[in-house]
Amino acid sequence: MSRNEIAWKEQPKFPSTHFVDTRIYTDEQIFREEQEKIFNKCWIIGCHESELPNAYDYRTFSHPGGAKLFMIRGEDMKVRAFYNICPHRGNTLLYDPVGNTKRVTCIFHAWSFNAQGDCIDIPRSKEGYQDRYSSKDAGLREVKSEVGFGGFVWVNVDDNSGTLKEYIGDALGMMEENLSQPLEVFTYHKAIVNTNYKLWHDTNSEFYHDYMHYFNRITGMMQPGYFDRKYKGYPGGHASVGSMEIKYDAYAGSQERAVGWPGLAPGGWVLIDLFPGMTFNLRTSVLRMDTAIPLGPDKLIIEFRGLGLKSDTPEQRAERVRDHNTIWGPFGRNLHEDLLGVHGQGLAMREKSDSKWVLHGREENSTIHDEVGMRHFYAEWGKRMGRPAYDPFGDNKLG
Amino acid sequence: MDSKDFAGFLDLCDPAFRYAITAYIPEIRKEMTWLEQDKEGMKLLFDNLPRHNSDHSPLSRHITVCIVDQDEAKQQAKTISTLQVFKTSLDGGATELFAVGKIYDTVALNGDAPKLLDRNIRLDTRMLGAGYHIPF
Ligand code: FES
Ligand SMILES: [Fe+2]
Numbered sequence: 001m002s003r004n005e006i007a008w009k010e011q012p013k014f015p016s017t018h019f020v021d022t023r024i025y026t027d028e029q030i031f032r033e034e035q036e037k038i039f040n041k042c043w044i045i046g047c048h049e050s051e052l053p054n055a056y057d058y059r060t061f062s063h064p065g066g067a068k069l070f071m072i073r074g075e076d077m078k079v080r081a082f083y084n085i086c087p088h089r090g091n092t093l094l095y096d097p098v099g100n101t102k103r104v105t106c107i108f109h110a111w112s113f114n115a116q117g118d119c120i121d122i123p124r125s126k127e128g129y130q131d132r133y134s135s136k137d138a139g140l141r142e143v144k145s146e147v148g149f150g151g152f153v154w155v156n157v158d159d160n161s162g163t164l165k166e167y168i169g170d171a172l173g174m175m176e177e178n179l180s181q182p183l184e185v186f187t188y189h190k191a192i193v194n195t196n197y198k199l200w201h202d203t204n205s206e207f208y209h210d211y212m213h214y215f216n217r218i219t220g221m222m223q224p225g226y227f228d229r230k231y232k233g234y235p236g237g238h239a240s241v242g243s244m245e246i247k248y249d250a251y252a253g254s255q256e257r258a259v260g261w262p263g264l265a266p267g268g269w270v271l272i273d274l275f276p277g278m279t280f281n282l283r284t285s286v287l288r289m290d291t292a293i294p295l296g297p298d299k300l301i302i303e304f305r306g307l308g309l310k311s312d313t314p315e316q317r318a319e320r321v322r323d324h325n326t327i328w329g330p331f332g333r334n335l336h337e338d339l340l341g342v343h344g345q346g347l348a349m350r351e352k353s354d355s356k357w358v359l360h361g362r363e364e365n366s367t368i369h370d371e372v373g374m375r376h377f378y379a380e381w382g383k384r385m386g387r388p389a390y391d392p393f394g395d396n397k398l399g
Numbered sequence: 400m401d402s403k404d405f406a407g408f409l410d411l412c413d414p415a416f417r418y419a420i421t422a423y424i425p426e427i428r429k430e431m432t433w434l435e436q437d438k439e440g441m442k443l444l445f446d447n448l449p450r451h452n453s454d455h456s457p458l459s460r461h462i463t464v465c466i467v468d469q470d471e472a473k474q475q476a477k478t479i480s481t482l483q484v485f486k487t488s489l490d491g492g493a494t495e496l497f498a499v500g501k502i503y504d505t506v507a508l509n510g511d512a513p514k515l516l517d518r519n520i521r522l523d524t525r526m527l528g529a530g531y532h533i534p535f
Contacts, residue, residue, distance in 0.1 A: 051426070051427055059426075096425075097425065097426045098425065098426055098427070098428060185427050185429075186427075186429060186431070187424065187427075187429070187431050188424055188426050188427045189424070189525055189526070189527075190525075190526055191526070191527070191528060191529065191530070192526065192528065193528070193529065212452055213452075214447065214450040214451045214452075321431070321432055322432075322435065325431075325432065325433050325434060325435075329433045329434070329530075330433055330525075330527040330530040330531075331420060331433050331434045331530060331531065331532070331534060332530065333447075333451060333532070335530055336451075336453065336454070336529055336530040336531065336532055337451065337452045337453075339528070339529035339530060340452060340453070340454060340529050343529055
């Protein structure tokens with residue numbers, strides 16, 4: 001039976017952990033708070049170490065909390081992260097997304113900095129500043145960074161944060177063996193979608209949307225054991241989904257699986273979602289890494305990376321590229337469907353669109369079509385935000 | 400391709416046809432092949448299209464042939480064209496530029512009619528929104 005306005009807005013017949021108020025996806029104030037309380041407190045992946053192989057290589061990154069950053073490898077081969085802003089008149093220091101420079105020199109008035117973030121030259125400093133100010137007052141703002149868990153470069157803009165290890169806890173334990181060899185990013189692309197970042201992370205946290213993917217309907221879902229795959233939640237809002245065998249040969253054109261991945265059973269699949277918006281997705285011969293970078297409540301950049309082993313032969317690499325792009329590239333079969341899904345959610349859930357609830361009510365003993373992954377995420381979200389996702393403004397009068 | 404006459408497109412291709420969409424990715428300083436198919440693979444891709452969920456906004460591929468280089472001995476021609484792909488929304492019909500790049504074609508001239516032997520779509524555009532299931 002269709003519903004009238006009252007029935008549409010009625011509290012869903014689930015416990016409050018099993019639905020969320022759609023204003024968490026649309027409200028500007030909530031988004032600002034998320035930047036402050038979540039993104040500016042959490043460890044976020046800025047890039048991968050293989051993107052900075054040599055001393056003085058740098059890579060820029062738009063941090064989801066709002067700050068523009070760059071990561072640079074020093075002479076000592078250590079990677080450090082800084083705000084990409086000149087302390088003089090606020091100019092952008094590095095314009096290109098990637099490059100190599102011994103000195104970071106601002107194009108405006110030529111203040112320059114080394115890869116440790118020290119200011120090493122202010123033109124005509126003495127003449128203008130006398131003894132009142134000098135290069136030692138003009139260092140860059142350094143941001144905590146660590147390289148780890150597969151060689152990713154992680155950043156945390158909170159000087160008082162714990163370590164990356166503490167942040168991850170045991171969440172990546174299932175992939176320990178898979179991440180034990182040096183990796184290399186072989187593909188990278190971005191997509192901008194008019195949707196909320198949590199909706200993308202939700203898509204990466206639920207497999208019930210197998211129905212959206214022709215590829216999944218005829219491969220994984222048909223196979224015995226598929227519905228036994230289990231979610232495991234970890235402290236901090238992280239979650240994993242265990243391995244399985246996938247019957248790839250059911251999808252014509254993806255029969256031969258030769259290269260594989262260290263520690264992954266042929267046809268296996270491991271997926272780990274890290275709070276608040278990063279996903280390790282290991283399948284066939286490829287590790288895919290998504291990083292969700294919100295630009296507003298309804299605008300999102302997703303960075304997609306595909307990784308192989310640093311030790312790959314050209315033939316092995318070519319197979320990983322094929323495996324990745326057939327499913328997950330911009331012309332891949334699944335990525336387009338996933339992005340259409342969140343794009344559609346972004347269209348439907350707008351302020352004034354009178355959306356009200358999103359349901360996370362499926363319970364199937366934490367197996368693959370259970371929606372426990374999303375529930376686990378929103379428990380952490382609510383804790384960090386000081387607002388329950390089912391009643392973010394305290395006005396839902398829930399029973 | 401614009402009119403989704405995929406069988407018609409494949410009829411213009413040589414049995415040894417190879418198709419690729421490639422791009423240089425400056426952020427990681429690497430070459431990338433986003434799609435690579437032989438004639439059989441292209442046919443499969445086309446046949447599977449109705450089974451997938453896809454953006455149905457039609458594309459207009461605008462192609463300007465710039466260079467034609469004919470090799471009499473090989474009975475082949477190589478062409479370089481510029482490519483602009485526009486996408487028109489079904490709801491309202493607004494058109495947006497979707498992608499730009501170049502097309503490198505090799506055409507076999509040894510049969511009754513010219514046949515496309517190799518097509519490399521070389522994209523400058525790398526931000527492709529939600530992506531697209533049909534090649535350019
Ligand atoms: S703004 Fe950078 S040197 Fe002046
Ligand atoms: Fe998906």
